[in-house]
Amino acid sequence: MKKLGCLSFCLLILGPVVAFAKTKAEIIVKNKLPKSIVDYTLEIPAGALKLDLGNYIAEVDSEIVPVELTRGINGQSVVVVPIREIGANQKLKINISQGDASLYPKRTYAELIYKTGEEFKGNPKEEELLWVKNNSLTLPGSFRDHSYFLKYEGPGWENDKVAFRLYLDNRNAIDPFGKRTSDLVLPFVGVNDYNSYHKMAYWGMDNSRVGAGLGLGTVAVWDGKKAVRVEKRDSTTCIIQADGKIRSQIKTIYHGWDANGVKCDLTALITIDAGSRASRMELLVDREMTNLATGINKYKDCELITEPDPKGEWTYIATWGRQTMNLELQGLALFVRTRQLEKITEDPNNHVVVFKPTDGGVIDYYFMPVWELDKEPVKTREHFMRCIDEVLDRLNDNLEIDIK
Numbered sequence: 001m002k003k004l005g006c007l008s009f010c011l012l013i014l015g016p017v018v019a020f021a022k023t024k025a026e027i028i029v030k031n032k033l034p035k036s037i038v039d040y041t042l043e044i045p046a047g048a049l050k051l052d053l054g055n056y057i058a059e060v061d062s063e064i065v066p067v068e069l070t071r072g073i074n075g076q077s078v079v080v081v082p083i084r085e086i087g088a089n090q091k092l093k094i095n096i097s098q099g100d101a102s103l104y105p106k107r108t109y110a111e112l113i114y115k116t117g118e119e120f121k122g123n124p125k126e127e128e129l130l131w132v133k134n135n136s137l138t139l140p141g142s143f144r145d146h147s148y149f150l151k152y153e154g155p156g157w158e159n160d161k162v163a164f165r166l167y168l169d170n171r172n173a174i175d176p177f178g179k180r181t182s183d184l185v186l187p188f189v190g191v192n193d194y195n196s197y198h199k200m201a202y203w204g205m206d207n208s209r210v211g212a213g214l215g216l217g218t219v220a221v222w223d224g225k226k227a228v229r230v231e232k233r234d235s236t237t238c239i240i241q242a243d244g245k246i247r248s249q250i251k252t253i254y255h256g257w258d259a260n261g262v263k264c265d266l267t268a269l270i271t272i273d274a275g276s277r278a279s280r281m282e283l284l285v286d287r288e289m290t291n292l293a294t295g296i297n298k299y300k301d302c303e304l305i306t307e308p309d310p311k312g313e314w315t316y317i318a319t320w321g322r323q324t325m326n327l328e329l330q331g332l333a334l335f336v337r338t339r340q341l342e343k344i345t346e347d348p349n350n351h352v353v354v355f356k357p358t359d360g361g362v363i364d365y366y367f368m369p370v371w372e373l374d375k376e377p378v379k380t381r382e383h384f385m386r387c388i389d390e391v392l393d394r395l396n397d398n399l400e401i402d403i404k
Contacts, residue, residue, distance in 0.1 A: 025049045026404035027094040031086045033398045038085045039275025040394060041246065042094070046077035048403050049096070057099035060084070061092065066101040070242040070249055073269040073282040073362055082107075082246045082274055086399070101245075107274035108159045109184045110240050110248035112137055113151040131191060137168075138237045141256070145169045152190040152197060152206075155238055155250045157272050157279070160184075161376065162369060163204070164279060166250070166270070168238055172230040173215040176332075176369040178207035178324065198325075207324040207371065213297035213349040216332050217281055217367030219268055221259040222291040222354045226347035230266065232258035246274040264289065278335065278368035278391050288359050291342075294367075295352040296332045299323035303381075304351055310338045312396040316388055317344055317351060320381050328372050331384035335366040335391055366391065 027044070031037055046069055056067040058081045069079050086092050116132045131151060145153065145167060154168035163177040163186060177197070179185070185203040190196065197206045214220055220227040234256030241249040254266040269282040283292065302321030318333035334353060340363055342354045355363050370378035370387055378384050 022050060023052050023054065023098050025051060025096040027081075027096065028402040028404065029083070029086060029092045029094060030400040030402075031088065031090050031092075031398065032400060033393060034088050035393075036085055036087050036090075037083075037393060037398070038390075040083040040086060040399075041273040041276065042081045042083055042399075042401070044079045044081075044401065044403070046079050049079060051096070052098075054098050055100050056096055057101045059095045059097075064099070064101055064104065066104050066245050067096055068242075068244045068247055070244070070247060073251075073267060073284050080247050080273070104245055106184065106245045108157070108244060108246060108248040108272055109186055110155065110157040110243050110250050110272070111151075111186055112155040112238055112240055112250075114149050115151075136237065136239045138235055139168065140235050141233045143169050143236070145171055148194060155240070155252075156186045156189070157248055157250055157270060158184060158186050159248075159272050159274050159276065161275065161374070162272075162277050162279075164270075164272075165206075166238075166252070167210075168236060168252070170231050171210070172236075172254070173210050173213070173218040174367070175206065175210050175215050176208050178204040178328075178330075178369075178371045178373060180204040180373055180375055182375050200326075204373070205325070207326065207328070207330070208297075208369070209299075209323075209325055210297060211349070214295040214352070216296055216369060217279070217294055217334060217365065219266070219281070219283060220293045220295065220352075221289075222293040222345070222352060223260050224291075227293050227295055227350050227352045228260070230254050230257055230259075241269070248272050259289065260291065262287070262289065276391075276394075277370060277387065278333075278366040280364060280366050283363040285358055285360075288357060290357040292355045292358065292363060293352050294334060294355075294365060295350040296334060297323070298346070298348075298350055305385075306344060312392060313338060314392055314395040315341065316392070317353060318384070318388060319351065320384055324371070329379060330372070331368075331370040331378060331381075331387070333368045333370075333384075333388055333391070335368070335395060337364070340365075366395070 154166045156165045160182040237253040239251045241251045250270045252268045265286045267284045271280040305318040307315045320331045342356045372379045
């Protein structure tokens, strides 16, 4: 799960990021694990490939797949290639060349949709007003929840396994959807009957309860007693940074966030890749910050699972139990860098991860939901733990990459 995603057209948008000099590249990837890794997104710094501008494809195990490029939170350009499977201790050769992977299906999606019309006053029944799909939107700090201005109250992102939304208001919380299909469904969710996604449909539903909590992976600050979401801010800008076949990204900038009395600008970049249940969050603050935090909602009778002795670069906290709206079994997990972890604590609503003070560097973490009604259902704690191990296998540098 090396991250970031759209070389075909994004290279033209991003312009001369690096000095490109050729039209082909060969990459050798070796899996150091004694087990297979499935649905892996290979990530390579664009400068290391030195390719001319153009459309590119990759041949991976005789399959033609897209090559995409987007930027990380610091603006660095990264090329991504999907690998369906790399076997235990296997070496895999990937050939990159110019071409168009037009037959490869779109497996990720991100959107930001709102209503437009001079007479709109927040009534969801005003059906004569149009939904508009835009790539960016700035809202004032006074913008509140349940305005019925934003489709399902904020941006959404999904892949062929999971779907999420972000409340783009005073809550600024992440809410995972339960998804029963591998189809991309968000374009059709909440369009006609605004609140229909709260009821079970063929695709799934909004099955999580966020309330006053952190949902799953919501950005917050720890005030010493509780986690406080990004509530007080001057304005919020949300941008769909990428909407590719194998990677989509949403960037949100919180201007003038009052974080425990510290006024700052916070940039948050969410990335989702094809085939992965976990989304990545990158955070960048324009000044040194202490007590940045995230977490998972607490639910009655749900088990908190932590790694007692982290040995790798990444560790996790997770919850398992009947924690959905309809009390189905669900697992929620957060993956954090061991060196960035200050402490694990709690407040009345949440299990909380507090990060070490930032000095202008990037804090990043991953968040993952599983559900017993998923297209690939997870019905036992043991299966959930295997899903956690699969993510850790991707994150803990178990692949060697050699660029020819």
